[in-house]
Amino acid sequence: MTAVDDLAPDSGTGLWPPSGVQPSDDGSLYDRLAERGFDYGPIFQGVTAMWNRGEQTFAEVSLDESVSDSASAFGIHPALLDACLHPALDELILDSKLVPESPGQDRATARVPLPFSFTGVRLRRPGAAAVRARMIRDENGQARIDAVDDAGEVVVSIDAVGARLVDADVLAAASTARRTVPLHLQWIESALPAAPSLPSGWVPATLGSVRIPGIDRHYTDVTELVAADDIPDVVVWWIADTPAVVENGPVSGRAAAIRQSVHTAWDVLRSWLSVERLSETRLVVATHRAAGLPNESVELTGAAVIGLVRSAQLEHPGRFVLLDHDGGPGLQASSGEALRADVLWSVLESGQAEVAVRDSRMFVPRLTAAGVSEADTPRAAFGDGTVLITGGTSGLGAVMAKHLVVAHGVEHLLLGSRRGPAGDGVAELVAELASLGAEARVVACDVADRAELAAVLDSIGTEHPLTAVIHSAGVLDDATIESLTAQQIDRVLAPKVDGALHLNELTRVHDLSAFVVFSSLAAVLGSAGQGNYAAANSVLDGLARARRAEQLPALSVAWGPWNQDTGMTGHLGRAAVARLERMGTKVLGNDEGTALLDAALAADEAMVVCVEFDKPTLAAQARAGMLPDVLSGLAPARAQRASSVVAGRRLAARLAAVPEEEREALMLGFVRDNAAAVLGYPSGAAIDPETPFSAMGFDSLGGVELRNRLAEAAEVKLPSTLVFDYPTVDAVAKFLRSRLDANSATSPTDDHIASLRALLAMMSSGGERERFIERIRATLAETVKESESDTRSDRAAIAAASNPEELLAFLDQQTAE
Known part of the structure; x- marks a missing residue:
């Protein structure tokens, strides 16, 4: 066969790919390439389908939609030509004659091939946006490439592509040469799907105190909802029954309000998940100005709920949607806040797990690289007085204490912890800090106890006044939403939330140059089994934004996982660490973590995310459609195309x-x-x-x-x-x-509908298709007329069907009913 014969639709059946081929790719082509250092971006991920037949590989290759319009500007678009080489590159990598080069050699340290020489390149048809390609390998490891368009006309042919071997670690080093920088949680405007009118089949309801004009169904609680005759498609619940945080009110009242909001939301989520009847209904958890958009104050009770729900979303994908709104006109709640029903429908149609609506405009959270100055962080970032570190005698706090002395010239440290001087390794830490040139005083203090913390702050003399705070205290008490207890919620919230609120209040009389709170990636992405921890840290992120709005120093650092000897990953087993790695988060070493802190201090943001992601892992998740939306800016996936x-x-x-x-x-x-x-x-x-x-x-x-x-x-x-x-x-x-x-079982009606579709597909003549459709229309009209369930709408739908697709859609609807 010629190249054109092989790549054109089969002359006998009109089908592609050609006969005798076997699917050779399960969607992991770009995962395999990324593992060896070829981490292609979405524009270059052009191979959408692959098949093998002996030494031949066939592929469907197309440009990403974002650049397909520019194809006509090139003889052949560089991304399209490059993608035609990817199947050959994949085969060369897997070819044992090339890599690894010696028996027993570790594939991770092997040499990998780069396309190097091209012989006999001929461009025939310029401007193609999609091709069908064939690659034939020879015994020397070279490959012939032929590519045609949909009609089978040759676009480009290459007699031989040769490869040059390079060390895999060199390629890997080139991809990681740029230093890791903190990430910033941005809210990006995204177009709402148009909703000229609400769909007739949409059945929403509200729960609790929220009311939405145009939505008549309302239930006071989950028990009443479950007792209903039929369950709605979507239910909106807004946590409006707990008191809002009074920004200038007493800490005890603010902490109690936050704790109550988490308990209330947890109770609703737990009740929701316990009822199998609600498994097909989405729960929209609505909050009011709690997401932390730029130039907005943050409602901290809602911020805590957002952290909790983000974790619930990971534990139960697709069941919960987060919607933060601004109280614009339209949808009235009991306290006067508002949101429009058509906007609610559009938000759900967007498919986003979390959105913020402002003036009927939708914004979605995305992690992006934060702006960081190339200059070193000033040594005066922590002032020349005393720096207080809560949780400072072990783990992350102890690492930071040493770093402040070495990198920032801090000479006076006050380290607080629950056990104080009696803690393990404290004497050794104080001695080490002294050898580095710093005086460290250790005190026993529960930061959740206002009186204890106030006494500690009062003990700081005027000779070396308090100039900076790092709040790293915290505990873990993990459990999924269903097994979580009220005591676990309170235990985790106390040091994080109460401690931060007390510090925020008590340090206002001090001239601080830095107020740093250590948050967690769990608050940004959610963390399965850590809903209480995510809720607590989400409050810290909101508090930092609130302080910045008051022109007070504040930085919330949402840390990713640290090594087993530092931070809160020390309790994790192999499975838990492997789980983090599968999510694409690398475990930070002390040097990487402290460098990220310095970069965060230079970023001039209220909140940053300090984590190192494994880009190939994120890219693989993106290609599989499993990457969380918030990470899509770090590893964008090309548009999915239907294929066999x-x-x-x-x-x-x-x-x-x-x-x-x-x-x-x-x-x-x-x-x-x-x-x-x-x-x-x-x-x-x-x-x-x-x-x-x-x-x-x-x-x-x-x-x-x-x-x-x-x-x-x-x-x-x-x-x-x-x-x-x-x-x-x-x-x-x-x-x-x-x-x-059970899901694959089909009825005789399903089989008949499938047969009709196949018959229509075989009809090449337009007149033949028209006659066929007229006969079906007449038969249906007669059948509906004789049926006792005849309705005018049925007859109108049959008459209005102007093509086979619309008529078959009507048939599908009748089958479903």
């Missing part, structure tokens, strides 16, 4: 493609692989299908992650109690297969 390979990746399709006797083994292997990934094992071979999950080391978070992974891949809803109801891999595999079998 995309469909083939679905678990149901994989099951259908193998004989019945092999399906049980396939499903078991699938669940074993996912269980192994959750536990941090290299493959499913390490998982015994009959061993209970509890005996394998699964905790509640591991169970949540396994449920979410399986539900995502299988495209089915699974109970949150999956690993408890089905306590082994074998039991889960059987249950999951039963769900897939």
Whole structure:
């Protein structure tokens, strides 16, 4: 066959790809390339489908929609030409003759090929935006490339592409040469989907004290909602029953209001999740000016709720939406705040997990690189007096104490902790700080106790007055939303929230040059099993913004995970650390962390995120459609296109493609692989299908992650109690297969509709299609006329169907009813 014959639609069937090929890519092409240092951005991720046939590889390649309009300006667009080489590059990487070069060589340190020489390049048709490409490898490791357009006309051909080997670590170093900088949480305006009128089939309701004009259904609580005859599609709940924080009121009242808001929201979420009948209904949690948009004050009770719900969203994907609004005209709540019903519908149609609405404009949170000065952070950032560090005798606080002395010239430290001088390693820390040239005084103090903290501050002499504060105190007490307790909420909120509020109040009489609170990435992204911790840190982020609005110094640093000896990852096991790495967050070392702090101080922001992400991991999540929206600016994914390979990746399709006797083994292997990934094992071979999950080391978070992974891949809803109801891999595999079998079952009517679609697709003549549609229309009209359930709207829909697609859509609707 010629290249054109191979790449044109099959002359007999009109189908593409050609006969005899096998799908060769499960969507992981760019993941494999990224692992070896070829981390392509979305514009260059042009391969959308791949197949193999012997030494030949076939691919569908197209430009990203963002640049496709510019294709006509080139003979061949650089991104399109580059993408045509990716299948060849992939094959060269996997070719054992090239990498690794010697037996037993670690692939991570092997040499990798870069396209280097091109022979016999011929451009035939300029301006293409999409091609079908064929790559043929030869025994020398070179590849011939032919690419054609949809009509089979040659666009470009290359007789031979040769590669040059380079060290993989050199390539990796080039990709990480730019220093890590803090990230900034920005609110980016995003267009709302148009909603000229609310859809007739939309059934919303409100819960609690919120009222929305145009939405008649309302329930006072979850119990009343569950007792209703039918469940609405979406329910809006606004936490308006707890007292708002009075910014200048007593700390005790402000802390109590925040704590009450978290308890109330947790109770609603827990009640919601306990009812299976609500599993298909989305709960919109509405807050008022709590998101922290620029130039706005932050309502701290709402900020705490946002942190809690972000974690609930990770534990139960797709079930909760966060909506922060500004009280614009339209939707009246009991206290007068407002939001329009059509805007609510548009927000839901946007598919965003979290939005802020201001004057009927939608904004979405995105992490971006913060502006950082190239100059060193001034040594005077912490003043020349005493620096107070809460939680300063161990972990992150102790690391920062030493860093302030070495890098910032701080000579007087006041280190507070619950145990004070009696804490482990405190004497050694004080001695080390003294050897570095600093005087460190250690005091026992519970920062949640205002009187104790006030006494500590009063003990600072006038010779070296207080000039800076670092609030690093905090505790963890992890649990999922369903298993969390009120005591765990209070225990985590006390040192973080109460302590920060007390510091904010008591230090106002001091001339501070820095007021730094240590928050967490959990508050920004949410963290499964850490809803209480996310809520507490979200308050700190809001407090820093509030202080900045008052022209007071403030910086909230939302830290990612630190190493096992520092910060709050010391209690984590292998599975938990592996979970963080799968999310794309790297564990910071002390040098990286302190460098990030210095950069954060130079960023001149109220709140920054100090975390190092693994870009290839984020890119892989983006390509799989699993990257959290807030991270999409760090690893944007190209627009998804429908293809046979995309469909083939679905678990149901994989099951259908193998004989019945092999399906049980396939499903078991699938669940074993996912269980192994959750536990941090290299493959499913390490998982015994009959061993209970509890005996394998699964905790509640591991169970949540396994449920979410399986539900995502299988495209089915699974109970949150999956690993408890089905306590082994074998039991889960059987249950999951039963769900897939039930979902894939089709009725005779479904089969007939599919046959009609296939018949229409085979008709090449427009007249033939018109005659066919007229006969169906006449038959339907006669059938509807004879039916007792005849309605004028049915007859109108049949008459209005102007093409086969509209008529088949009507048939689908009738089938569903």
